[in-house]
Amino acid sequence: MNKILVVDDESSIRLLYKDELTEEGYAVATAATAREAAEKLYAEEFDLIVLDIKLKNESGLDLLQKIVKERHNLPVILCTAFSCYKDDFSAWLADGYVVKSSDLQELKDEIKKVLVKKTQRSMMKQV
């Protein structure tokens, strides 16, 4: 079972993601802050992170840079209310970019796609 870490400062959104993604068959953990996310990443292994860009007093993009630096194999999907970050260079580090929507289908599709790519990459490495 793939493990996903959802990082979002809105508790309702964390709950919604957890419900929906669990229903999809993923093991979901959540974090409200960058610090909490870092602690969870240190404590356990994850297959993917769904990251919000605007966290309360922090930037999801800073956290993204840290993750890319320290865990370059861990894919990250940015999920934000803003579409403008799509053209931001620092957002290009992420493996996927999804604009928040009540219809989570796009996010679910993106997760699947990214995880498939991740599996392919690790298989290629093994070969």
Place this chain on the structure above:
Amino acid sequence: MDWECCWTNEEIEPGKCPYITEDEKELCTSLKQRLLDKCLECPKFKNDLKKLSETDSPAAAAIQHLSEEYLHQKEQLHYLAGFLNSRNREIQFLHEIGVVLQTSMELDEILSVAMTAITAGKGFGMNRAFLLLTDKERIKLKGYIGVGPRSYQEAWQIWEDIGRNDISLKEMAKNFYDTKLSSEKVKFQDILEQLVIPLDDRNHIINRTMLKGKPLLVEDSFHNIDVDPALARILGVDTFLILPLVSRNRCIGVIIADNFITHKSITTLDMESMETLAFPVAYAIERASLYERLQEDLVKLTEANNKLKEQQQLIVKMEKMALVGKITSSIAHSIRNPLMIIGGFARSLQRNLAPDDPKREYIDSIVLEARQLEDTLTEVLGYADSLHPATDMWDLNQLVINVCKEFQDKLAKAGINLSLNLGPDLPMVLIDYKQIAYCIRKIIANTIEAIPEGGAIRIKTFPETDCIVLEIQDTIPTITMTAKDFMTSAEFTTQEQISALGVSLCKMILEKHSQSFRAEKAPEGGMKYIIRLSLQKEEISRE
């Protein structure tokens, strides 16, 4: 003793002395005056003096000496009177032209005064004068104006006119400036065109004279080894005067003056007199040139200032727009999150409700309304993003690739083939990445919605003389409402017309941003959107 001259007679009969003219009859009755004015120079008186000296009278030698000394003094006095007269005239004349030179700021008016002063009889009375001025780059001296007659006939005509109308030098200069200046330039066009002397030709007599800063009288010009034979041939005179115009040690130009018609000799006195004119003329010419340059600079500065004001207004406008964008974006963001939560949980509930559950209708309603609100928000946020100015040099091809990547999944799902034909080595263009990306995204998104399965979208970029062209072509058989909106002036009037709102914004951005934007029906079917993005001058040269 018989005396030949009449000096012994107190009175004489009129006509007795051949040297007394009709106008000098009073001399016949005044011995003293007649003796001093006429007799002392009369040959008969000289014979009488000779006779007197033969008588061994000591008075004879004394009278002889006195007579010679008197004549010498008279000659001196005459010369000095003439000199003073001429100097007086000169001072008056210099004062007259000095007033004009000091008050005028216009180069041609100054030149009219200077050239009239040199050539008019009331001035220095030279027949002809040419003015050569150094060019702006200070590379050569060029003939600027010539004044005077070109033939004897014309000379007589001019002098007769001047004789008939007794006008002052100032009036003469004004007449010249008002009526003759341009015609004189044309009259001497052939000579002026030939009078071009490179300033680096140090051996040229004109340059040498300019460097010395002193006037030079050139004689025997056709055989003078110091004179360029071409210059002698152009002027066609044996003797001419070169008058350098120097202001604050800077050579402004030279005046060449000659007596082309009368061949009257030019004296050192003439030369010295004209030198006094050269200083105020040179100074006035330089002042006028500086004033002219100042005027040009003033025009440039005014233009620059106006441009700056326009830019400033534009910046203020852009800042206001950006602020509006930020506010809209912030509001939209704070709406999107709760909307997503409402819609998201409603969907969860919807999935878990039985099809005949009485609450289903309400849940469906929430899901639908949330979706519609989200669509509106997407449009508003998209526009708000485009209001943040982010103009820079961008690679259009890269922009197209990035935007197309976003649609990969949607295109695959809809079975639409997207082909890119991107021109190689396109120069970078100065664009707002977000705005242009928004527009391309909008066109592609609308096309995907309307295009039937198996359709195609072709995107092409290529350079033209002063722009880069981006073409987006689809294979939609009919013209969609959105395409129609692109072709006409789309206005969003009702809430439902979300796509029309997007088209309007898109059109506004493209029309503002690009050299031209067109949406037209392609001859081979489908719609074609053509965006021409202007290249800046430096981009073209870089290319």
